Amino acid sequence: MLRIVLVDDENTALKGICYILKKFCPQYQVVGAFEDGWEALDCIQKNEVDVVITDMKMDTIQGIDLIDKLKEMKPEIRVVALSAYSDFEYVRLAMKRGASDYLLKPCRHQDIVNLLQHFEKEINARKSQQLKEEMLQEISAVLTGEKEKCECFLEDNVKAVLFQPRNENDREPVAGRIAELLSEQEDVECFALNLPEGSVFLLSSLGSLEGSLPLYQKLFQDMAHKGHCLSAGICFKAQGSFGLRVSYERTRLITGYLKFNGICRLLDWEKYQVYLQRLQDFHLYHYFSIEQIVQMIRKSEDQDLLKMLEKSFRRVSSDVKALDPVRIRQESLEILVGIKRRLQEDQILKSDADLGIMHLIDRAETRRQWEDAVKSCLFELYAACENGHDRPKFILEALNYIEANYMNDINVQEVADAVFLNIWYFSAQFKKYTGQNMTKYLNQVRIKHAKELLKDKNLKVYQVAEMVGFQDATYFSTVFKAIEKKTPKKYQQDSQ
Known part of the structure; x- marks a missing residue:
């Protein structure tokens, strides 16, 4: 009216x-x-x-x-x-x-x-769109845990949640196409939300959505034929705010599983549970021996440790095509904590040794990231152990390379390549023999040379930043102040 x-x-x-x-x-x-x-x-x-x-x-x-x-x-x-x-x-x-x-x-x-x-x-179209936006904002707040319950009518009508992860470059056009195709189906209404971690589709139907699963699978196959590699999870029966939240979390577990293993497909909760059941007897400690790793670290057999890790990862890949990322992360952390405890008992690792890098395990979203995180953590442990060796020749060569190239845009990989070492081994050894990671050491070298340049009152701060290898003058000032406890400008004024 x-x-x-x-x-x-x-x-x-x-x-x-x-x-x-x-x-x-x-x-x-x-x-x-x-x-x-x-x-x-x-x-x-x-x-x-x-x-x-x-x-x-x-x-x-x-x-x-x-x-x-x-x-x-x-x-x-x-x-x-x-x-x-x-x-x-x-x-x-x-x-x-x-x-x-x-x-x-x-x-x-x-x-x-x-x-x-x-x-x-x-006016009716505008009000309808406004109502829908308010409704989806409320649903979004329930999904992300900001609200326990939403009052809108949608929550009791939703029969399924479809979730697409965020890693697709063409996420928006794909999400739009999915919503469009689903909305064309009889008795199915699709509401789409874009959350930071991915696209969410709330499916509402008068009929059985389980019976429509082949339709959704075909939809994703068609998208794959057009060159879109999609990983999505679907969970049925999401009535009520609590059910909606549970269904959403389940779809995130599914897509996390698919993304971790590099699988492009649509997977429902029941099938996902079947796959996890097949992995019930798989345990990571069958492939990584705490005792063997401790012995290698104790004897400084770093190259053998790296070879052993690579071999173990290959065995895992050969034996299990798709891993459960939740269990893999948990067991990886248990193994690392066990190694750390043994090294502390052997008194070659300080009891207060910090291993904050372990957070990389929890953040690993793909199989490759998980492998890299495990390597980083183990070599961080190796670097933290005290065995009193003098600096090897390749560390001296790395320090010389940094001194000669600090003004360029160099990184850990480049320096590791320059001394012909694997990046994991080099990073651990660099920290072991210098007491800090290479990025921090590089910044100290750059600031050392910046202090000399700042004695010239004709040079601007941004010019000095560029001359010592910083691409961003603001970041240069932040690093300089953290090391020298004063800004570059103040240092320049005091040096006159």
């Missing part, structure tokens, strides 16, 4: 439009009919109004001024400019100032009816 306000200083014109609305549009409500524009503004301010039909030439306030005030007061209101043909210039000006449409006097009833029906469709 539209709520309408009429404004015209000609009483006859007002009565005529009121008569047309009463006879041909009884479903609409005339909130007020005013000969004085100021009185109309007061009414509009106090009431909900959808449409204002106003004359352009009035004694109390000109229609143009009325439109300006309406747009400031309630910009969502549709304004119709009412004018005689001889004053059509007012209509053109009104349209420029924000009027939605116009009517010429004398008004034909069909013109008024058509215009109001058009507005009704627009």
Whole structure:
């Protein structure tokens, strides 16, 4: 239902439009009919109004001024400019100032009816979209744990949650296409949300969504044929806020499993449980011996340790095509903690040794990232052990390489390649013999040379930053202050 306000200083014109609305549009409500524009503004301010039909030439306030005030007061209101043909210039000006449409006097009833029906469709569509957005925001808050329960009607209608992870480069067009295809199906309504971790599709249906699973699988196959490698999980029966949250978490477990193993497909919760059941007897400690690793670290057999790790990873890949990332991360951490404890018992690792790098295990989203994280953690342990060796030749070569190339955009991989070592072995050895990681050491070298350059008062701070290898002058200032306890500018001033 539209709520309408009429404004015209000609009483006859007002009565005529009121008569047309009463006879041909009884479903609409005339909130007020005013000969004085100021009185109309007061009414509009106090009431909900959808449409204002106003004359352009009035004694109390000109229609143009009325439109300006309406747009400031309630910009969502549709304004119709009412004018005689001889004053059509007012209509053109009104349209420029924000009027939605116009009517010429004398008004034909069909013109008024058509215009109001058009507005009704627009307003209903806007309100429907606004309601949907508010509803999806509420659902999103439930999914992310910000709210325990949502009051919107959708939660009891949702029968399934479909989740697509965030790692697709073409996530948005793919998500849009999925929503479009699903919405074309009979008895299935699809609501799409974009969360930071991926796209969520809430599927609502009067029928059995389980019976529609082949349809969704075919949909993803079609997308794959078009070159989109998709990993998505689907979980049925998500009635209620709690069920919605549970279903969402389950789909995230599914997509985490698919992403970790590099599998592109749509997988439902029941099938996922079958796959996990097959992995029940798989345990990581069958492939990584705590005792063997401790012995290698104790004897400084770093190269043998690296070879053993690579061999163990190959055995895992050969024996198990798809791993359960949840169990893999948990067992990896248990093995690392066991190794750390043994090294501390042997008194070659300090009891307060920090191994904060273990967080890399929990963050590993792919099999490759997990392998890299395990290597990093083990060689971090190796580097933290004390066995009193002098610096080997390759460490001295690495330090010389950094000194000669600090002004360039160098990184750990480049320096490791320069001394012909694997990056994991090199990183661990560098920290072992210098007491810090290479990035921190490189920054110290750069700041050392920056201090010399800053003695030249003609050099700008950003110029010095570029000369010592920093691409960002702000970051250079942050690093400089962290090391020297003063800004580069202050250091330069004090050096004069």
